Amino acid sequence: MNIYYNENKRQFHLQSKDMSYIIQLVRGYPAHVYWGKRLEQGGNLDDILMFQERSSFSPNPVPDDRSISLDTLPQEYPQYGTSDFRYPAYQVKLQDGSRITELLYRSHRIVRGKPALEGLPAVYAESEQEAMTLELELADAYSGLAAVIRYTVFDAFNAITRSVRFINQGQQALSLNSAMSASVDFADAEYDYLVLTGAWVRERHMQRRPLTPGVAARIESRRGSSSHQANPFIALLRPDAGEEQGDVYGFSLVYSGSFAAQAEVDQFATTRVSIGINPFDFAWLLQPGESFQTPEAVLVYSSEGLGGMSRTYHKLYRTRLCRGVHRDQERPILVNNWEATYFDFNADKIEAIAAEAAELGIELFVLDDGWFGKRDNDTTSLGDWTVDRKKLPGGLDDLAARVNQLGLQFGLWVEPEMVSPESELYRRHPDWCLHVPERRRTEARCQLILDYTRQDVRDYIFEALSGIFLTVPVSYVKWDMNRNMTEIGSAALPAERQSEVAHRYILGLYELLEKLTKAFPHILFESCSGGGGRFDPGMLYYMPQTWTSDDTDAVERLKIQYGTSIVYPVSTMGSHVSAVPNHQVGRVTSLTTRADVAMSGNFGYELDLTKLTAEEKAIMKRQVSDYKEIRGLVQSGDLYRLKSPFSGNETAWMFVSGDKKQAVVFYFRVMAHPNAPLRRLQLRGLDTSLDYHISCLGTSYRGDRLMQLGLNLPHLDGDYASVWFKLDAK
Numbered sequence: 001m002n003i004y005y006n007e008n009k010r011q012f013h014l015q016s017k018d019m020s021y022i023i024q025l026v027r028g029y030p031a032h033v034y035w036g037k038r039l040e041q042g043g044n045l046d047d048i049l050m051f052q053e054r055s056s057f058s059p060n061p062v063p064d065d066r067s068i069s070l071d072t073l074p075q076e077y078p079q080y081g082t083s084d085f086r087y088p089a090y091q092v093k094l095q096d097g098s099r100i101t102e103l104l105y106r107s108h109r110i111v112r113g114k115p116a117l118e119g120l121p122a123v124y125a126e127s128e129q130e131a132m133t134l135e136l137e138l139a140d141a142y143s144g145l146a147a148v149i150r151y152t153v154f155d156a157f158n159a160i161t162r163s164v165r166f167i168n169q170g171q172q173a174l175s176l177n178s179a180m181s182a183s184v185d186f187a188d189a190e191y192d193y194l195v196l197t198g199a200w201v202r203e204r205h206m207q208r209r210p211l212t213p214g215v216a217a218r219i220e221s222r223r224g225s226s227s228h229q230a231n232p233f234i235a236l237l238r239p240d241a242g243e244e245q246g247d248v249y250g251f252s253l254v255y256s257g258s259f260a261a262q263a264e265v266d267q268f269a270t271t272r273v274s275i276g277i278n279p280f281d282f283a284w285l286l287q288p289g290e291s292f293q294t295p296e297a298v299l300v301y302s303s304e305g306l307g308g309m310s311r312t313y314h315k316l317y318r319t320r321l322c323r324g325v326h327r328d329q330e331r332p333i334l335v336n337n338w339e340a341t342y343f344d345f346n347a348d349k350i351e352a353i354a355a356e357a358a359e360l361g362i363e364l365f366v367l368d369d370g371w372f373g374k375r376d377n378d379t380t381s382l383g384d385w386t387v388d389r390k391k392l393p394g395g396l397d398d399l400a401a402r403v404n405q406l407g408l409q410f411g412l413w414v415e416p417e418m419v420s421p422e423s424e425l426y427r428r429h430p431d432w433c434l435h436v437p438e439r440r441r442t443e444a445r446c447q448l449i450l451d452y453t454r455q456d457v458r459d460y461i462f463e464a465l466s467g468i469f470l471t472v473p474v475s476y477v478k479w480d481m482n483r484n485m486t487e488i489g490s491a492a493l494p495a496e497r498q499s500e501v502a503h504r505y506i507l508g509l510y511e512l513l514e515k516l517t518k519a520f521p522h523i524l525f526e527s528c529s530g531g532g533g534r535f536d537p538g539m540l541y542y543m544p545q546t547w548t549s550d551d552t553d554a555v556e557r558l559k560i561q562y563g564t565s566i567v568y569p570v571s572t573m574g575s576h577v578s579a580v581p582n583h584q585v586g587r588v589t590s591l592t593t594r595a596d597v598a599m600s601g602n603f604g605y606e607l608d609l610t611k612l613t614a615e616e617k618a619i620m621k622r623q624v625s626d627y628k629e630i631r632g633l634v635q636s637g638d639l640y641r642l643k644s645p646f647s648g649n650e651t652a653w654m655f656v657s658g659d660k661k662q663a664v665v666f667y668f669r670v671m672a673h674p675n676a677p678l679r680r681l682q683l684r685g686l687d688t689s690l691d692y693h694i695s696c697l698g699t700s701y702r703g704d705r706l707m708q709l710g711l712n713l714p715h716l717d718g719d720y721a722s723v724w725f726k727l728d729a730k
Contacts, residue, residue, distance in 0.1 A: 003110050003132045003153060004041050012108075012134060013041055014151060019158040019301045021151070023076055023136075024049060027062050028104035030076035030136055030149070032185045036247065037303055049074070059083040061102075072268060074185035077138070077149055077164065079103055086272050087215070087264055089183040090164070091279070093175040094143055103138035103147050110134050114152045114161070119507055121254050121541030122296040123152075123161050123320050130155055144170020144288075157316050163296045168286040176284040180276030181253060182297035189265040192239055193217035194306075196231040196563050201551035201584050203228050203532035204563035206646050210239070211265050218262035222280050224449075224485030224502050225529060226256050226536040233567050234261040236273060241305050243641055244684065248302045248309045251275045252567055254321070255295035256538035257506040258282070281488070283499035298537070306566065307684075311638055314569035318636065321537055322544035322572070324517060326524045330631050331545065331571065331602045332409060333361070333624055334476070338368035339552070339578050340608035343376050347392050351402050356609035358406040360617065361624040364476055364604075365403045366411035371396065373423065379446040382418045383425030385464040396472045404473060411476030411524075412468070416461045417509065418447045418482065425460075432457050434501070436489040444483035452508035453501055454492045462515055469520050479543065481529040506538075513542035526574055535564065535572075545572045545602055552578035552606060554589045554597040555670055555720060558645040561600060562653070570655070571635040575601030577623075579608070589720040591616060593668070595623040596722040600634065600653065600666055603627045630664045630726060633657055637664075640684040645670075656685040660703075661729040663692070667713060668722045680710035692727040700730060 004013040010025040015038060022033035022045065033048050051067035053060075058071035061083050070084035080088035081100040092101050113128035125131040133152045139145070146169050152161045162182040168174055189211050196204040197219065211217065219234060221227040232253035238246045253259050253275050261275040275297050284292050298316070302308035319327070335357045337350060354365045372388055373381025387395050400410040419426050419433055421443065426433070433448040435441050441448055450457050468474065490501045517525060525543035527534060531550035539546060546568075549560045557575065564573055575598040580588045598604070605620070612620070627634075637655035642665075645651040654665040667681060686692065686703035693700040694711075701711070706727075714723060 002041070003134050005108070005110065009046065011045065013039075013045070014134065014153040014160065015041065016153050016155065016158050018303070021153065021160055022048070025105050026073060027065070027068060029070070029073060030105060030138070032074040032076050035184065035249070036301060074187065074270065075183070076136075077103065077147065077183055078185075078272070086266055087262070087274060088178065089180040089274060090147070090166075090176070091178040092143070092145060093177055095172040095174065101140040101143050101145050103140050103145070105136065106139040106146070107137045108135060115150075117163060117293055117296060119510065120293060120295055121321075121510060121538045122163070123254065123298060123316060124323075125152075125154070125320065139169070143174060144168060145174060154316070157312055158301050159312055159316055160299045161296050162299060164294045165291055166286065167291040168288050171288055173285060173287045176286055176292055177282070178279035179284070179292065179294050180274045181294040182251065182276065182299060183272060183274040184249075184299070186236065186271040186273070189269045189271045190239065191236040191263075191271060192241075193263050194235040194237060194566070195219040195261075196233055196566060198228055198563075200228045200530055200533065201549055202556070203535065203549050203560055204231055204566075205559055206563045206566065208237070211236075211263060211271060213265045213267075215262055215264045218260065220260040220262075220278050220280070221258050222278060224258055224488065224505065225481070225534050226259060226538075227484065228530065228533040230259075231567070232259040232261065232275070232536050234263065234273065234275065235306075235309065236263065236271070237306070243307045244305045246303075246305050248306055249273075250300040250302070250309045250313065250567070252298045252300070252313065252537060253295055254298060254537040254541065255506070256509070256534055256536050258502055277503060281499060282503065284503070285496055285500070295538070307640060310566055310641075313567050314639060317537060317540060317567075318569040318571050322540055324544065325521055326544050328636075330635060331524070332363040332476070333627060334364035334366050334411065334604040335362050335609060336366040336368055336478075336576065336604065336606045338413075339583055339606045341370075343370035345370065345391065347394060347399050347402070350399060351406075352610050353608065354403045354406050354408055356612070356617075357605075358408055360609070360621045361628070362408065362605065364409040364411055366413065366476060366478060367399070368413040368478070369415070369480075371412070380420050380422040382415055382420040382447050383423045383450070385414070385416075385468065396468065400473050409475040410473055411478065412472070412474050413478045413480060414465065415480040415482060416465060417450055417452065419450050420447050422446070431491045434485060434488055434490065434505070436487045437491075439487055442486040444486075447483060449483065449485060451490050451492065451505070452512065453490045453504040454508070458508055458512045462512060465516065466519065469523065474523060476524045476526065478526045478528055478547065481534060510538070510542070517542050532560070532564070535568065540568070540572055545574055547574040548601065551584045552576055553582040553585045553587050554594045555587060556585060557597045558651045558668055558670075561597070562641065562645055562651065565639055565641065565653075570601055570639060573601035574604065575599075576604040576606040578606045587720075590718075591619050593720050593722040595620075596666055596668065596724055599623070599627050599630070599724075602635065603631070633662055633664055637662075638685055642681060642684065643667075649673075652681055654683060654685065660685065660687040660690065663727040664724060665711070665727065666722065666724045669716055670720060672717070672719050672721070679713040681713055682710040683707050686727075687729070690729040693730050694725050694727055696725060
């Protein structure tokens with residue numbers, strides 16, 4: 001890991017163990033030279049950029065060199081209005097109404113380590129030896145606008161983080177109307193693009209298409225959150241790139257609000273990728289002396305296909321984005337009462353479920369919605385975080401003690417970003433929600449969104465939750481958020497700052513989460529937004545796992561968990577066994593298959609354990625025991641995706657330990673076929689020289705055989721079938 005600056009060539013060379021990223025100053029413009037496999041420093045890196053005068057339709061901002069046009073120059077942070085007609089990385093409106101700025105190089109500095117981003121989540125370095133950071137300072141002489149573009153390169157990862165801090169060093173206010181976190185210009189357009197799209201209970205499905213001229217790929221959220229519909233990620237892949245071979249370039253945004261990511265192919269078949277806060281309905285007023293920090297984008301290069309890119313993101317996010325005492329700990333097996341009882345429960349019913357859980361070896365009971373206010377349905381009480389004594393006469397502390405006496409930890413569901421119009425809080429403070437004066441307040445699930453731009457609102461929520469966490473032995477919190485933003489306005493902000501509300505909301509949320517997680521470091525927080533509606537790196541910085549989807553059907557979860565794994569580590573995925581017929585799609589799958597899918601994440605159950613048969617209890621007890629044996633490997637091993645549910649009837653993945661001495665392989669077949677062919681599954685990631693014993697088969701095979709010839713699969717009966725194997729090197 002190094003950052004070199006060649007003053008004669010005005011060239012910066014950022015290196016990690018297998019990757020290079022090169023920037024060159026061209027007449028003050030930071031130009032993008034190269035990103036890919038590592039190039040050795042000291043070789044001839046001259047003349048990579050090519051210059052040629054084009055027609056008058058590509059204007060020349062440098063009077064004495066007509067071969068330079070921003071319309072053709074590959075740039076690091078392109079601007080609007082001075083000859084580049086592609087999408088810019090930022091846009092500013094000045095006091096005089098003009099929108100023209102020209103950020104040119106002013107200075108740079110190279111430092112060891114990775115400075116934190118103020119008020120925003122970001123990947124971190126635990127020591128200065130892990131990373132180096134380049135800061136390029138650019139300035140516009142006319143307006144006084146300055147921008148510091150920050151690049152951090154890591155020693156152990158083929159990754160670069162990028163962000164930008166804007167500073168108004170002029171004498172007049174200006175409006176920042178667009179501020180991407182990163183922009184990269186690729187030299188050609190011979191790529192496919194990959195995005196993750198979906199809907200509620202159908203999150204993060206993979207979509208791969210070839211690039212075409214124009215804005216060939218755009219994925220965005222305008223919902224005030226990263227959303228079920230889109231994930232803040234985009235990748236470019238060479239057409240021949242597959243799961244384990246070929247060049248792949250990933251862009252992931254550490255942000256939980258509205259975002260945009262796109263790939264634009266121009267007239268000369270070059271490609272510009274940009275990612276950042278969605279400029280739609282966004283503006284930020286910068287008074288003289290004020291600054292604005294963009295979220296961080298994490299760029300990953302892989303020469304080993306999508307699998308190589310994913311494993312880089314997994315390890316980086318698992319170990320240098322997630323934080324706290326739970327980061328490296330094995331996650332508890334839990335049971336959640338939501339699908340067992342919904343709102344209809346009392347203390348005795350909860351204790352009965354917990355007692356059954358203890359018999360099965362489950363470690364954590366989570367009390368879901370309905371424990372507070374007058375919450376017998378979803379029409380009331382959000383914001384009133386006091387216990388419902390009709391359901392729980394002894395209070396939460398009594399219930400938690402009863403659960404703890406059974407040997408289980410106690411967890412709790414909350415939805416602190418919301419308020420019900422039918423609540424004491426709303427009656428006292430009707431101005432505390434996001435709203436626009438004199439306009440209808442659109443409800444969703446009978447709730448409105450609290451205005452987290454307001455310090456008094458955040459203080460109220462902190463005090464309300466702290467009062468619970470200080471008096472009840474809560475070890476786990478499921479933090480839910482069940483709607484997107486409408487009527488985005490704040491009574492606490494002046495008219496000229498109303499376009500800042502959505503971003504200020506996210507900043508307020510991050511501030512509150514930082515305060516809570518520091519005050520209660522022993523609590524394992526899990527993020528939820530109707531399932532996976534806010535499964536993004538920003539939330540993982542505060543909460544090291546996320547409820548992957550409200551859809552608990554085993555077949556649907558194959559695509560959801562496979563797509564999620566493109567970016568996110570398995571240790572961040574909550575995955576539970578629920579009752580059948582499934583509550584979302586009505587499908588009936590076996591208890592074995594449901595557990596095999598759920599054991600490919602952070603394992604748990606979401607059903608009424610008191611209604612199980614003796615046979616079901618015996619199966620589940622064995623599942624809990626099996627998961628405890630493989631849990632560390634699943635949650636922290638290297639993931640290899642073997643068969644894609646987006647490509648056919650089969651899905652398979654495996655987890656391999658860092659020393660390659662252990663592995664666990666999962667195989668799923670959706671529909672049974674008559675007189676089906678015999679199947680063999682080729683494994684990956686093993687040591688070719690080691691012999692692996694497979695206990696359930698009572699035999700051993702060399703690693704090279706398992707990867708080249710494959711593992712013979714047993715006959716499976718019926719639809720929705722699965723099997724798994726544990727491999728131990730002898």
